[in-house]
Amino acid sequence: MICDxxxxxxxxxxxxMISNHCIDHGFTGLNILNANxxxxxxxxxxxxxxxxxxxxGWY
Known part of the structure; x- marks a missing residue:
């Protein structure tokens, strides 16, 4: 999909911003997925x- x-x-x-918020509030990593x-x-x-x-330790 084309995006401006x-x-x-x-x-x-x-x-x-959301990723930083998650890390600042106890999460140790983040997966970002884009299905296109x-x-x-x-x-x-x-x-x-x-x-x-x-x-x-989360699976």
Missing amino acids: QEILSHLIKVIQ GKAAGQSIQHLHFHLLARKN
């Missing part, structure tokens, strides 16, 4: 990110 440079830049800044396109499992084309906060 300005919007994508803002999204990355927000992802960074039909082959990646999308049935409707749209831009989104999954942020998965992690702690050591």
